[in-house]
Amino acid sequence: MYPERAKVKFKLNDKVLITAGKDKGISGVIKKVYPKLNKVLVEGANKYTKHIKPVSGRAGDKIKVERPLHTASIAILNDKGVADRVGFKVAKDGTKSRFFKKTGKIITEKGHK
Structure with missing residues (x-):
């Protein structure tokens, strides 16, 4: 039913740039x-227009x-x-960031603006 899941590297309130499609080049915040x-x-x-x-x-x-x-059509700013691009690091105490x-x-966990 759902496509194969990849790790979503984007969080709420991240500022992103659209890299493909009709809105290419527009930046915005993830809602x-x-x-x-x-x-x-x-x-x-x-x-899009809804009638x-x-x-x-x-x-x-x-x-x-x-x-x-x-998510393949956007990049974080x-x-x-x-x-x-976003990567993940695991600290010595075991926290992932x-x-x-x-x-x-x-990147702070409360969202990147």
């Missing part, structure tokens, strides 16, 4: 993570909705605003 689908919802990106049918007492409408993006592969700096 929701779907680990089973390997997708994330990025604020202000991948917007609402009229029902009794209410007119029809067109609204813009955001759809999730695959480091402190300098450059697209980077994320770090930027280009700079080596550790």
Whole structure:
């Protein structure tokens, strides 16, 4: 039912850059993570028009909705605003943390903005 799961390296409130698709080059903040689908919802990106049918007492409408993006189509932005990759380090005390592969700096767990 679900695709093969990869390790999701993105967390809520991470600042990311879209690297593929119609919104390529747009940066935004992650609003929701779907680990089973390997997708994330990025604020202000991948917007589509949804048509609402009229029902009794209410007119029809067109609204813009955001759809999730695959994790392969985004890259995290480091402190300098450059697209980077994420790695994992395990400290001597056994705690696991994320770090930027280009700079080596550790990413805080409360989200990276």
